[in-house]
Structure formats: structure tokens, C-alpha cells
Amino acid sequence: MQFLILAAGKPALNYAREGVELYLSRLKPFGKAELKLVKDGNSRDVSERLLTASEGCLRIAMDERGELWTTDKLVTLARNWQMRSVRRIAFLIGASDGHTEELRSRCNHVLALSKFTLQHELALVVLLEQLYRCHTILAGTPYHR
Numbered sequence: 105m106q107f108l109i110l111a112a113g114k115p116a117l118n119y120a121r122e123g124v125e126l127y128l129s130r131l132k133p134f135g136k137a138e139l140k141l142v143k144d145g146n147s148r149d150v151s152e153r154l155l156t157a158s159e160g161c162l163r164i165a166m167d168e169r170g171e172l173w174t175t176d177k178l179v180t181l182a183r184n185w186q187m188r189s190v191r192r193i194a195f196l197i198g199a200s201d202g203h204t205e206e207l208r209s210r211c212n213h214v215l216a217l218s219k220f221t222l223q224h225e226l227a228l229v230v231l232l233e234q235l236y237r238c239h240t241i242l243a244g245t246p247y248h249r
């Protein structure tokens with residue numbers, strides 16, 4: 105099982121760049137997460153690129169309109185994906201104007217990190233921290249409290 109995180113454009117804000125680097129480096133030893141950046145643009149173009157880049161993956165649209173999960177629920181789902189040999193799970197983060205309705209309808213899940221609208225680079229950092237937390241729980245390492 106591998107997590108593929110898809111976002112539009114390189115993080116431009118300093119704190120986001122640092123956060124992304126930090127959690128990607130922490131995720132590296134698990135060897136199960138990859139960040140891919142698609143070209144930025146308007147909602148329709150970015151949504152198309154995100155769908156193309158996630159062909160063949162179980163897709164999760166990151167969106168404030170989605171379901172709120174606990175970390176435990178993410179871990180339970182991750183165990184389930186492992187058991188079912190789901191190979192790639194893609195998390196799709198939209199650009200400034202968000203996802204199209206079509207993208208949301210073509211995803212297996214629509215997941216909210218909170219009901220607040222977050223700046224997309226902040227959403228990326230929060231998602232990476234949760235994926236790192238999820239891997240530490242699956243591996244039984246002491247990060248999780």
C-alpha cells in the first residue's frame with residue numbers, strides 16, 4: 105500500500121515548504137508515501153490533471169465539504185486497504201478555487217480535515233502529518249499519543 109499525495113504547484117509559503125520537507129523526510133523510512141505536484145491553474149484544469157495523475161488509484165478528494173474522520177478511522181481504513189492489497193491511495197488537494205463537482209463524484213471518498221476552508225498548502229502539511237502519524241501507528245513506533 106502506497107500513499108500518493110497530489111497537489112497543484114510547488115508550496116510557496118516558507119512555513120509550508122518546511123512542513124512539507126519535514127513530514128516527507130519523516131515518511132521516507134516507511135517508503136510508502138510520494139508527493140507529486142501537478143501544474144497549477146483554474147479549478148477545471150487542475151481537477152483534470154489530478155484525475156489523470158491518480159488513474160488506477162483509490163482516490164480521496166481533500167475537501168472541506170467532505171466527511172470528518174478521526175486518526176483511528178484513517179488507521180482502520182489503512183489496515184483494511186493493506187489487507188485487500190489496495191496498492192495505491194491518492195489524496196487529491198485542489199488549487200485556490202478547489203475541486204470540480206466531477207472530481208468529487210469520481211473519488212472513492214471526500215475527506216475534510218476540518219470544516220474550515222484551509223489554504224491549500226496548509227491542508228497539504230496537515231494531511232502529511234496525519235499520514236506520518238498513521239504510519240507510526242501501523243508500525244507501532246512511539247510518535248503517536
Ligand SMILES: C[S@@+](CC[C@H](N)C(=O)[O-])C[C@H]1O[C@@H](n2cnc3c(N)ncnc32)[C@H](O)[C@@H]1O
Pocket residue numbers: 165166167168196197198199200201202203215216217218219220221222223224225227
Ligand atoms: C483554498 S481551498 C479551496 C476552497 C474553494 N473555495 C472550495 O470551494 O473548495 C484549496 C484546497 O485545499 C484543500 N482544503 C482546504 N480546506 C480543506 C479542509 N477543511 N479539508 C480538506 N481539504 C481542504 C482542498 O483540497 C481544496 O481544494
